[in-house]
Amino acid sequence: MRILVVGGGTGGTIIANNLARRLSAELRTGKVSLTMLSASDRHMYQPGLLYVAFGQMMPDTLYRDQASLLEASIEFHVDPVKHFMLDERRVKTQSDRVFDYDILVIATGSRMxxxxxxxxxxxxxxxxxxxxxxxxxxxxxxxxxxxxxxxxxxxxxxxxxxxxxxxxxxxxxxxxxxxxxxxxxxxxxxxxxxxxxxxxxxxxxxxxxxxxxxxxxxxxxxxxxxxxxxxxxxxxxxxxxxxxxxxxHRGMAVIEENRLGQAGWIPTDRHQLTMEGYDNVYVLGDTTNLPVSKTGSAAHFEAEVIADNIASIVKIGTPVREYDGKVYCFIEAGHDQATYAMFNYLNPPDLKPANKSMHWFKMSYNQMYWSSVRGLL
Amino acid sequence: MSEVKVIDACNTFCPGPLMELITYMKQAQIGDTLELLSTDQGSAADVPEWVEKVGHQMVGSEKIGDVWHIKVRKAK
CATH class of the missing domain: 3.50.50.60 (FAD/NAD(P)-binding domain)
Incomplete structure (x- = not known):
């Protein structure tokens, strides 16, 4: 089984790391291969930009080398996809390399x-x-x-x-x-x-x-x-x-150029997170056309569902989970207070008054993100 | 000939039905009709208010079961 993850942002990285752990035996024996193609050799913690804009963080603290975030069993290439050939189960990259797959994950994100x-x-x-x-x-x-x-x-x-x-x-x-x-x-x-x-x-x-x-x-x-x-x-x-x-924002230009979705948003099943018409293509994060927040949090929870499902397809031949629309967003209410909004498709958030503890939790999460994206949290 | 595009914004709190409608309205051509599906009871008032203020055209609004079906034509 060849699993190909396109995109090395929050969602793609969490999926790849979760799969590397869940399928460690299959990866060792060669039953499964796991490849990531990304446009960058660096990974940015994007929520940190708000702090940079107020002089509270330096931009260099927002980056890690992408390779350092990935499990060793993941084959990683900085070579973004140029052509998606979904019917042939194949992509071609900017350097004209061809990658065939059995399961594809598209997590290319969005652009302003x-x-x-x-x-x-x-x-x-x-x-x-x-x-x-x-x-x-x-x-x-x-x-x-x-x-x-x-x-x-x-x-x-x-x-x-x-x-x-x-x-x-x-x-x-x-x-x-x-x-x-x-x-x-x-x-x-x-x-x-x-x-x-x-x-x-x-x-x-x-x-x-x-x-x-x-x-x-x-x-x-x-x-x-x-x-x-x-x-x-x-x-x-x-x-x-x-x-x-x-x-x-729009989805990435490569999505529009390959006619995968209007404005770069790929039509996606809201529970299975598969691309409409392709059961072997998963989509998550900003890339979907779902009526869900375009946030790292949504990508995170979607990634956990997709990783579970791809792993279960490998192990028992069928997916086991559905995405319920879960999102958890910190809300910084100034420079020393915060609250949060947690909701899903059916339950709206119940906001609590902002307080200092939640602000310091958010400040801690700014560092914990690197554990989260490694699939450890 | 203009198309009717259905936007399923049922059971969503963020970005919400009106934000979804604005998103797809930007992508639509003048003359296109969009049908917004919403389980948010506020949509029945919120959508016509925006449509009138921005200058598009309400085509219709009806509640079928728990879902509002709100049709809007892009006019500008």
Whole structure:
């Protein structure tokens, strides 16, 4: 049985390591082979970028060598896939190597596409890349006061990020002693301040307490960089001095180029996590078209289900688990408090008041991630 | 000829039905009709409010069993 994992992010890495342990005997005897193809020899802890944007973490601490995270029995190549030939059960890589498989896992992730909104690239700061987070921190540090606007594209990775960055901006300016010189205005695409109703109910009074203004039903149409004005699809506008964006995302270009899914999102069975029409192709994390948060947490829980199922297919010929939509997200409520949202397809999150303990748990998890991605947690 | 695309946003809390509709509306062509399936009772009011404000067109809304079927045509 040849198992091929395409993508070395959170989901792909957890699946590969879990499979290496569950199938250690089969790998030793050669009954199973396990290969990972990734676009990078480095692995980034992406949630750390929010801290980089506020000067709380240095970017070099967010990386590990990908090979160092993988079990020795995993054959690892830095050679991203260029062509998926699903009917032939084969992929071709950028270096023109061909890999045949019996079971394929696609975990290629997503990418931000700020260029789809006129003016957004040149007119805003964002923390969704290392370079962006560093640039955002420098812009914050040089900011002396004025109007800060937060805008949110759809869909975006980490749905909690808009709320977290708003809390962090409030605390950052307060610490610098200039909060009274800063007007923070939060803009959100739907008619409440967060997509999860209980998060919206929790965050709204907090925003009121902090003096954060908000406008809902605001979908960014364009940024007038010269006059520093944002315009919405709903025909409203706001003049800003500093614009912070959570950009819209798409799946990776290779998914669109191979016509595997519109906008790069692969049609996926919400319980089995198989690609529609292909029982031997599993999809997880940001790559799916599922109505599930695009987060490392969702990828993690999906990876555990898929690893169990692939291992059971090898051992008894059939999958044994279904994904129930589980997601667990920490929510940083500023620089010294946090809470969390845990939910699945059927049960909404029940938010608790933010506290310091949960913040320190999150800070610990920032380090524990490296054990998690090795499949140890 | 425009297509009717069904968006199954039943039993989901994040990103939620209206976010799903906005996502697919961005991918649709002007004139396309999208049918949103939602078990969120709020969708019956939330979706028409956004559709009216942004300038698309409501085609219909009905509850069948526990599921709202909300049809919207992309107008801009």
């Amino acid at each position: 596409v700020p260029e789809e909104i006129p003016g957004l690239v040149e007119g805003s700061e964002t923390f969704y890349s290392e370079a962006g987070a560093i640039k955002m921190y420098k812009a914050l540090r040089n900011f002396k006061g004025g109007r800060v606007a937060i805008v949110v594209g759809v869909p975006h990775k980490c749905p909690i990020a808009p709320v977290e960055v708003t809390f962090s901006l409030h605390d950052y300016f307060k610490t610098r002693g200039i909060r009274d010189k800063v007007e923070i205005k939060y803009h959100y695409p739907i008619n409440r301040i967060h997509s999860i109703e209980n998060v919206a109910k929790w965050a709204k009074p907090e925003f009121d307490r902090m003096g954060v203004a908000y406008e809902t039903l605001f979908n960014l149409k364009e940024v007038d960089v010269q006059n520093k004005v944002i315009h919405s699809e709903e025909d409203t506008e706001y003049a800003y001095d500093l614009l912070i964006s959570i950009p819209a």
